Amino acid sequence: MRAIFLFFITLCLPVGVVFSQIPTRSGTTERPFLLKGKVIDENTNGPVDKVNIEITGGAYTTTSGLGLFEIKARIGDELIVKSEAFETVYYYIKDEQFITIKVEKETREQAPVATSYKRNANKDLFNVYIDSSRAFLKRDAGKSIEYVTKALESVGGPKATDTQNAIVFETLGDINMYWEQYDLAIDNYKRSISSRLKTATRIKLASAYRKNKSYQESISAYTSLLNVTLTDYQKILVYEGLGDTHKAINDTEKSVTNYEKALFLSKAGSVAPKITDLNSKIGAVYAQSGAKAKAEVYFDNSLGLSKKENKQRAVEEKNTVADFYNQNRDFDKEIELRSEALEELKSMEGKKLKEDVNSALTPQRQNYKIADAFLGKMEYKEAIPYLEKSISEADANEDLVVEKDARRKLSEVYKDIGEFDKAAESYERYVEVVDELYIKKDQEISQATRFSKEIALRQNRITSLENERKLNESRYQLAFENQELIEKNNLVQKWVIGSLILIALLLLYTAYNQYKSVKRQKYANNLLALKGLRTQMNPHFIFNALNSVNSFIATNDERAANKYLSEFSQLMRSVLENSEEDFIPLSKEIELLELYVKLEHFRFQDKFDYSITVSEAIKVNEFVIPPMLLQPYVENAVWHGLRYKEEKGFLEIDFQQIDSETIQITITDNGIGRKQSKALKTENQKKQKSKGMGNIQKRIAILNDMYKDKVDVTITDVSEDTAGTRVQLTLKKD
CATH class of the missing domain: 3.30.565.10 (Histidine kinase-like ATPase, C-terminal domain)
Structure with missing residues (x-):
């Protein structure tokens, strides 16, 4: 699919903005101020949320549900506006006035053509294909890799430059990370770094190590990054990554220490989403270590902060904190939070969530967990309506995992309260769902195998392209001379295969006729x-x-x-x-x-x-x-x-x-x-x-x-x- 992105930035005053090259932050001595702005859709004038707003080498934030943002900046800083929904926008700050960024999106099945302001006005075909690959990254892995291949094929000359190779393999690593192929992501990020040493790619590599459960390699990679020059936001990512890795290996003290460092930097840079996330993560570490009181303090902070962001983030955090209360058997608070989350999920109907059906942020899972909390309180009759709602929602959304658990739990509840007929009926349906789930899981495994094989084949194509550019002219000549022989061999093979297929078909036909004859005789x-x-x-x-x-x-x-x-x-x-x-x-x-x-x-x-x-x-x-x-x-x-x-x-x-x-x-x-x-x-x-x-x-x-x-x-x-x-x-x- 191809997207055409148009944008223009207008000031609140009647005077338009003229884009020009002015000194970057590194060369300015202007005092910092709080830059305010808004990102809206050109066609609908509606706000665009979850847009990444960053100052080069400085602060970071995202737009709210109303499309608004605030960020610390100086005159002369470069403002970077990024999102998966449109192409990255670069703008140099000239004054302290409110700015409005309008974007227009048109979706078509071809590579996006950028018409927005870019640092390089003469963007070549290589970059167009890379942008197309990133546009498809979260929708179609095969097509995304295909565009990477086209980008590499579009390179003129005997081989791609180091910068182009670095971009290609970093993009491949991003694709692998999103589709949870962490071992491939590690390999591609390493290749990218070997072509060009880039801090952002090194951070991604450290994260890939952690997600691949190579924890010591992850800690080493993050620690080495602390010895290089980092932006404030990159420091936040590094300390947060160290916290995540130490949490994974149950090192509570180091995990909390690194999270707190990241939290301090986030507060200093007013990076609101990270402040919420880090409070939640610190609470989770304390909960994991059994420090309930400390965990509750941080979770209260994260709950309050999440409400200031957007409904989805608020629902996510309520689910996290509800899980904490469940672990500590504080079922009343858990039920209260999950009930609120359910109401907010209802108000978000029609809005596509980032999570899929297996996410906790679905009505069927929340209803199931509320029922489980009531069962924890031994209130069986109160649990039954929520289990029935969970089953109904799961059936409507084809969520067999939740339906299976809910039907089994409902059968147990009916048994406990002495309604054995209903218990048997529910258990019978539970057995049927288990069978359906088994078939579905078997299909998913087959699909995953085919998907991994397809990705590997496409990625091998890129590796092959890179190696081909290193071959000398004699290899190409040899391939040309052998082409005719290969074609002849292929023709012979086709004849042989065709003959074998014909013989097999004749044998099958004969056997079929014999079978029918025997059947008629019988x-x-x-x-x-x-x-x-x-x-x-x-x-x-x-x-x-x-x-x-x-x-x-x-x-x-x-x-x-x-x-x-x-x-x-x-x-x-x-x-x-x-x-x-x-x-x-x-x-x-x-x-x-x-x-x-x-x-x-x-x-x-x-x-x-x-x-x-x-x-x-x-x-x-x-x-x-x-x-x-x-x-x-x-x-x-x-x-x-x-x-x-x-x-x-x-x-x-x-x-x-x-x-x-x-x-x-x-x-x-x-x-x-x-x-x-x-x-x-x-x-x-x-x-x-x-x-x-x-x-x-x-x-x-x-x-x-x-x-x-x-x-x-x-x-x-x-x-x-x-x-x-x-x-x-x-x-x-x-």
Whole structure:
């Protein structure tokens, strides 16, 4: 993206400012005064906050939320106005009047073209690309490094100058620092310093050592800087850096000493943001060492000072101090501060914060910490609303880490107060979030790996460019002569790779066709097997039915035999109509079953009664079932269970819907049971397997193989004495 920055500085008086070269601070003897000014947007006239305001070799400050600043200066000093939002502005102070700096920003996807006043009016392409790189530094690391590469490529002559190399590698170090690649940052800052010894870069190197946990190297680098000439602001940075490093290694005394030196210089130079930061850091060191009273004094200072800056800084400090109170179990003060922070966060809605979703400065994290404080006070019911708010905010902002912790904590709270159903529900969702978080973290690791690899490759390109400029002319000539051979080799390689890919595709195609052929054959075999089983089922059924007719004839009950044959012929007609179908509507199967049970009851009226119940919730025309699937189980219940019962038995057939996709069919009899029925079998019966039951088991197995577990059957005893039998058949819609 390219930004065009325009600015002009106007005095409050009608007379305009004419830019000219006047003596710098080092050559002036003017008395110091408090210079006041404002930075505003040219298009909206709105204030621009967080702008760095610095006097060369002197004081430093930043603009407030209203865009205002005050800084100690002298006539002839050089004022530097810097921000990531626009290009650096340089202005020489001519008088003590209030100044207004207007900036206009236009964002486009190309390198920024500066039209503001610069010390070097004829800025070359190298500097344009470096400025573009810095503009993208915090948005797109790859593009930022790409502009650094272009800057190096734009250098004329056999190699870049030492100054250009220093700028290139310092910029790379800045990119690495922002994206937390501290080892690469150290290497690049060292390269920059080897090309040009610059104090600001040395300070950055010392900071990179600390963030890379090379603490002794960091202390050594900061200490060596105290022996060189530093501006007041640079001294503040050095002492603050030493304080940070000693704090990291738990050296409380040295940490506080260096922080206090930095604080003294900040107060002397009226560097308001640093005064706030250093009070907070000293409080944190004392808190870390257990000096609660001292820590509280400095934290009170930092809280008061942060309120004078801007809302975000105030929220940051309230969160820091709230953490301190949490560590000391002063939960009431913690809750008070976090509640205030929440209200300020609400008032900042719509304003993009510097922090990301993992920052503590999010409503979900503050609500979670307030809930945790209430739990520390054993006030469980007060904690629940904040945990629920935290979950809601975390879900809306896709903050799985906070949602996970909040749901786990909510589950524990419900458990502690005895609401076990809610505890289980919350814990179940917590498990789901953990799974989601695991997937997300895995994705983040993959993305981070790709990102690091991409950055390394881009940076290697820059190193390669630097090395290429050191090669002599003969190397270039050799590369040119070998180019044709390389191209030929590449062509051969492409042909070989293409051939291998083609062969692989042909093999895959052949394997796929073979797989489909096997699958089709298996399907055809299953259809043939089903047809064979159905063919066996019909004679088996007819044989059993004719036995019934024979029994009526044997008893000279001609009328009953005729009636039975009439009903039987109707049943057989329906059976034969459906004999070629794999599945029929459930309604038809119920009709067949009712007719069959009616026939069996007609013969064994003195042996059993029956009932067939179909739930009104079942849409019988939407479910399908293999034909004659239920009849063998009913036949088995009558012939082997109820027929041998001394008293009159009962057969119950029940159709119930489990869910929209599944029904359950239960066939229950109170007959003699499977164990006693087996004992009553004759020797001839024992030698023969039940055709009906055997066939139906084979049919179910084949159908489940073809249609992915469509039918499930379980057979159990009704009572503990093994009397009675229950068959439960689960049927899925699809």
